Amino acid sequence: MATAASSLTPSTSLPKPSRPFSISISQLPQVSLNFKKLNCSISCALKISRRTATSTATKASSMASSGITTVDQNNKKAVEVFDTEEELAVSLAKYTADLSDKFAKERGSFTVVVSGGSLIKSLRKLVQAPYVDSIDWSKWHVFWVDERVVPKDHPDSNYKLAFDGFLSKVPIPPGNVHAINDALSAEGAADDYETCLKHLVHTGVIEKSSVSGFPKFDLMLVGMGPDGHVASLFPGHPLLKENQKWVTHITDSPKPPPGRITFTFPVINSSSYIALVVCGAGKASQTALGKSQNSDVFPVQMVSPEGELKWFLDRDAASKL
Numbered sequence: 001m002a003t004a005a006s007s008l009t010p011s012t013s014l015p016k017p018s019r020p021f022s023i024s025i026s027q028l029p030q031v032s033l034n035f036k037k038l039n040c041s042i043s044c045a046l047k048i049s050r051r052t053a054t055s056t057a058t059k060a061s062s063m064a065s066s067g068i069t070t071v072d073q074n075n076k077k078a079v080e081v082f083d084t085e086e087e088l089a090v091s092l093a094k095y096t097a098d099l100s101d102k103f104a105k106e107r108g109s110f111t112v113v114v115s116g117g118s119l120i121k122s123l124r125k126l127v128q129a130p131y132v133d134s135i136d137w138s139k140w141h142v143f144w145v146d147e148r149v150v151p152k153d154h155p156d157s158n159y160k161l162a163f164d165g166f167l168s169k170v171p172i173p174p175g176n177v178h179a180i181n182d183a184l185s186a187e188g189a190a191d192d193y194e195t196c197l198k199h200l201v202h203t204g205v206i207e208k209s210s211v212s213g214f215p216k217f218d219l220m221l222v223g224m225g226p227d228g229h230v231a232s233l234f235p236g237h238p239l240l241k242e243n244q245k246w247v248t249h250i251t252d253s254p255k256p257p258p259g260r261i262t263f264t265f266p267v268i269n270s271s272s273y274i275a276l277v278v279c280g281a282g283k284a285s286q287t288a289l290g291k292s293q294n295s296d297v298f299p300v301q302m303v304s305p306e307g308e309l310k311w312f313l314d315r316d317a318a319s320k321l
Ligand SMILES: O=C1O[C@H](COP(=O)(O)O)[C@@H](O)[C@H](O)[C@H]1O
Pocket: 115, 116, 117, 118, 119, 146, 147, 148, 158, 222, 223, 224, 225, 226, 229, 230, 231, 232, 255
């Protein structure tokens, strides 16, 4: 891990849509989508705006083209679709860097939660110029939305994935990297992580939501599995209903390894900002459909933060919108 403090070239604005077609519905005529296939977890919550009046079918197909941003009326949910994963990664880096600057200035720290999986690859632009040099990494506190109960050097470890692809390349103080204790059982590690979070809420590093009473992280960067799971919250699993614990454990994960710990939905949904990053045609149905085939709700549909939710989709993941 690098150790020198970075030179600062702070960006001054909140994240902005990165493409010329990105628009706000407050400026433009609104059109509710009634496109039959679009019974979707994203668009049910959204109205789609376009710069010009076109047919509904045209609007729907435009969703799957590059650079379209849709936002809801309160600017709390947005969807941005990119031609390529490369373009998505560039925009995600800018979004994260802008929030880093905002929270570092406002609070003196920036609490960032990451998932495992393909998300880490999509964060690669953050560790490249200009962001690697402009972000004040000393303000970052990093957490995991879920972790597999394996040693930190195990190929299945979400910590290892993040360390190899991201954390080892930026000068975040090691004491600000809040990894799960890999010497404990799943239950013990979940309790231990919750205790760690409580301490950091107590010391003011993590904010507490005045609405929910749960910890309020500044930014969660999360992926979605092909079954619509987020964190280690799987379709149909009783843990979806956990509403007391901050961190819980699972010993029967349908995706290996079976032992995991995970933030609960009340914690996820207390966040100030959530970026949901989804790439690939294999996840298009889960991105698009309102219900899974067995009529369970996809866990991803339960993501609804106090603050803002932004979906970052590549063209393939958006192909069924
Ligand atoms: O098992 C997990 O899967 C999800 C999704 O991973 P992806 O490779 O399909 O993007 C991930 O978000 C989670 O953190 C991880 O533990």
